[in-house]
Amino acid sequence: MEFDSINHISSRSEFVNEDINDHSSVNSEQPSRIFYPKTHEECQQLVIWANQTNASLFTRGAGTGTTGGAICTKGDQIGISLVHMNNILDLDQINATITVEPGVILSRIHQAVEAVGLFYPPDPASLNRCTIGGNVAENAGGPRALKYGVTKDYVIGLKGVWANGESFEYGGKLKKNVAGYDLIGLLTGSEGTLAVITEITLKLRPKPTVIAEAIAGYKSTEDALIALTNTLTRGVLPSTAEFMVERCMSASLAYSNEAPVMASFPAYVIWQVDGQTVEDVNKQLNQIKSFSKGATFLMMDTDDLSNRVWGLRRNVSLGLKQVAKKKYSEDIVVPIGNVPEVIKRLETLNHPSGIEVLGYGHLGDGNIHVNILKMSASEDDWERFSPDVIEQVMAIALKYGGSISGEHGIGVTKKQFMPLMFSNHDLHIMKQIKTIVDPLGILNPGKLHP
């Protein structure tokens, strides 16, 4: 391949694992080269070059995605890594906005805005490693979505390059904007298939001044849900209601090499509430307690205990990976009222060959991370039966009014399930939208569209 017109952009042609893989179970192919542009203009040059040479591009941030959206799917593809575009361009206290390049690590944004009394809520578990560009591409969520919504609820300005090489700049520091179709909304969550995003403006909220947290042990998932729904209809919106069953807790304890923080219960919820005064947050927490029949609460009232509990929550996935020899992580979402029933239905998918299925995650918004675990199953049985188990997980999600993805996106691992959820006409509309802006199919081919 000729790189003459883009040779001035820094690039590499040899890679270690983390340069090319993500956190899905799919292995990346070796790309021809990965470019590391530093400016919008360099990104545009790369896309124009790809259109001229009919090259295939895939765009990457930190590679923390879990559906293969940022990997190389064929050996002749070219990568665009945006990790060197990592400047915070403008933190505007008057307008309560921040404008950043896509390669900025999410936790840097949290720190920068909180230092001036502002708040950017989305908090995926990978917040210390993931980039904001990846968050926008996947429309990332996190525990605080319950109270504060997901990435798309904060994106108010985007600059970038459409797949055909045209630059765009939409929105800005605007809290409202209804001129024409919502192209910012269309781009957010489009998984790198429509454009390369080079600048992002996020709206910010005031930082909550008082936070209180507790972990509560419940006798059943239903009891935990009753506490949540009663709370919601009495004026209290917790900032998190993270859910796990005993099996998840013990796996995480073993992985983290920690002593239990409380007695053993069938189900746990990590509650966080926030507000302006101590009275306010105490009142919220007392409401939750009053609806938590027979539950035991442990206040997470020291930094140490808070860090330990949240560490246990974040290590569930790694803990289950240690328990099982291999695992797949799926990411379904259902109406919160169906969570207890779906958790039970998932357990019926355990396969006699030695495959186990376990759900945990965000009780507050119905987003369940489903782990399919290779326990005693042989390699052959795992290969043979696990795809069917995954398909049944999707079928359960849809049967209970849900979606095949809550916050991880479609990428390559879930695209075969899109027809379960969408009609041919729906898929045709999505494909045609892709064709409008990317007639040659340059950007992220083989992702999202089945």
Next chain:
Amino acid sequence: MEFDSINHISSRSEFVNEDINDHSSVNSEQPSRIFYPKTHEECQQLVIWANQTNASLFTRGAGTGTTGGAICTKGDQIGISLVHMNNILDLDQINATITVEPGVILSRIHQAVEAVGLFYPPDPASLNRCTIGGNVAENAGGPRALKYGVTKDYVIGLKGVWANGESFEYGGKLKKNVAGYDLIGLLTGSEGTLAVITEITLKLRPKPTVIAEAIAGYKSTEDALIALTNTLTRGVLPSTAEFMVERCMSASLAYSNEAPVMASFPAYVIWQVDGQTVEDVNKQLNQIKSFSKGATFLMMDTDDLSNRVWGLRRNVSLGLKQVAKKKYSEDIVVPIGNVPEVIKRLETLNHPSGIEVLGYGHLGDGNIHVNILKMSASEDDWERFSPDVIEQVMAIALKYGGSISGEHGIGVTKKQFMPLMFSNHDLHIMKQIKTIVDPLGILNPGKLHP
């Protein structure tokens, strides 16, 4: 025209003003007929019939829009009024969602959800008349957008009929959902140009248990803005910060035939804060006061005073209409930090022929309602100069990093300004999206697209 296949759907062919007009300055043409479907299936039959006969359709709710989006632009068009599809289908307390038909009046939704401790925040001034379908079509806002966002932040499920007659059903009672391109987001705010929406699911929040309100008089718009931005960076997010200058207040007082509620000031802000406890809301209001240098606060602590002040705010537009002989209302949005400068720049647009320009509205989110008033100008001068004044209003919005529409949409009155804001390629993308789902141009022709 042959109506055989749709004759069973109730319809009318004679109309009074309110059947066909909206609140814009554009007069509707007389449509051939308006149909009043009662079901999704009847809507689909109408759209299929239109595709077969190449008829043009426009869809209406209550006709409270201000940009001509719901009017008939040519005499051979057929209307679809959704006002008879006005059932609340499901109020789900466990999932904190409500599912409604498009013809439900917004205030009915407010009442229904608040009766069970839940809350649907969007609150355009027309809330006692406008329909939720129109709100979704225009992505309506309102004063509470400052704290709680706009309509699109609450739409999580849509059922309807694409312009080519295909039915769709996206989302549901889901708080997260990232499967494929965000078609719900694309439809919300698409102004009836892409689909007829027949069922809407909204997510709800807990109802705030304590509310406090005050109107404050400031020595200048800058002083009001300083209070707002200092407040935002100290952890307090008011639910409203509605702004008007003295001229607006006096016009509204005259129109409402009311005595002043407080002494005269150059600028007023109506502050509302909400929370869980009296201490909490008092603390928030005290923060606002502490940053309001030289301002005078009047607590709106009785229902009577609250209703009077909000009545004055909602009557500003009618008050100015009474002061002037004619007026145009525009709806720009700028970064909040630019509001004081933009308010000043708007005043420089006063035209020596006797045209005055005045901005007021939502300080908290930068959304300024600009009124162009025919004062002493002759009819000829008004016709001659007002279009140029409107164009300069748009130019100011864009110069200060803003948008030509904050919450009213584009319709017919603003489509000529779309090229000021979007490149040819941007407009091409929007037009192509329209063509994908409406190849024959059946739905709302002549709206939104320039």
